[in-house]
Amino acid sequence: MKAAAIHQQGTPVAQNVRVVRDWPDPVPGPNDVLVRTEAAAMNHLDLWVGRGLPGFDFTYPRISGSDASGIVEAVGADVDTSWIGQRIVLNAAVPQPEPIRPDVAPAPPDIRMIGEHDPGCQAEYFTAPARNVLAIGDVDPVDGAAFALGHLTAWRMLHTRARLQPGMTILITGIGGGVALARLNIARHFGCEIIVTSRHQWKLDRARELGAHHAVLDDGEDWSKVVRGLTG
Structure with missing residues (x-):
């Protein structure tokens, strides 16, 4: 072969x-x-x-x-x-x-x-x-x-280890890679509130199309303040 x-x-x-x-x-x-x-x-x-x-x-x-x-x-x-x-x-x-x-x-x-x-x-x-x-x-x-x-890795992270439950809020940094997108899919399946970050607006736009609720642009400022504002 x-x-x-x-x-x-x-x-x-x-x-x-x-x-x-x-x-x-x-x-x-x-x-x-x-x-x-x-x-x-x-x-x-x-x-x-x-x-x-x-x-x-x-x-x-x-x-x-x-x-x-x-x-x-x-x-x-x-x-x-x-x-x-x-x-x-x-x-x-x-x-x-x-x-x-x-x-x-x-x-x-x-x-x-x-x-x-x-x-x-x-x-x-x-x-x-x-x-x-x-x-x-x-x-x-x-x-x-x-x-x-990629999805098996994400499943172990979110379900096996973190015990993700419906209604939880999840933050996915650097959306765009295979495991990150798999986490988005799994979190959407569980009915979670999904926040994503990226340095690229087009990746954020695509993540919103795939089900992310909040998309935070990492433009060099402290994006964690935006995330804290979204989570109360």
């Missing part, structure tokens, strides 16, 4: 670092699915993997990519064959029974990230545990790939 591989450590969008090359076809394990990639999105994690991360001994070349959708082409021996032919979106966070780094105390359960610890999805095919894919039917695969890790 062909893969967009990070050839050497550096910024992975540079031509001499990320290259399209031949790569061995992945083989699903007993609990995995084999997915033919329809769409794969870029994530800031791809930059970190390309540049290298403290505490991680990355080897190159490697395939990054944690956001993807595609069609299940084959399954492992212990996976229901009804998955074959279904369009899925990937959840790249794979829970682990044991810590990846015993010297660090993460909040349990520890995880391995497809595209970081394990080969990613920026290739013609990728594998993932069956528990880490979700059938999305006739959803546009590009929309599915764009939704994946």
Whole structure:
């Protein structure tokens, strides 16, 4: 198969670092699915993997990519064959029974990230545990790939950690990035009062179109005073 591989450590969008090359076809394990990639999105994690991360001994070349959708082409021996032919979106966070780094105390359960610890999805095919894919039917695969890790990250921030509840007021600074827009979508779903900030008026205008109630321009003044005025 062909893969967009990070050839050497550096910024992975540079031509001499990320290259399209031949790569061995992945083989699903007993609990995995084999997915033919329809769409794969870029994530800031791809930059970190390309540049290298403290505490991680990355080897190159490697395939990054944690956001993807595609069609299940084959399954492992212990996976229901009804998955074959279904369009899925990937959840790249794979829970682990044991810590990846015993010297660090993460909040349990520890995880391995497809595209970081394990080969990613920026290739013609990728594998993932069956528990880490979700059938999305006739959803546009590009929309599915764009939704994946950004919205899962935002969901963990707002729902799992912050325990967001209907009627709360939420401040989203720097609206415009993928996770920020995902937070806006989730807050709107919960019926929250949404305040956004940005240094760019066009991003604020778009955020209002997407459901933000208040848009504060960061023009170098103390925008926090405006936010305090909005929240009483």
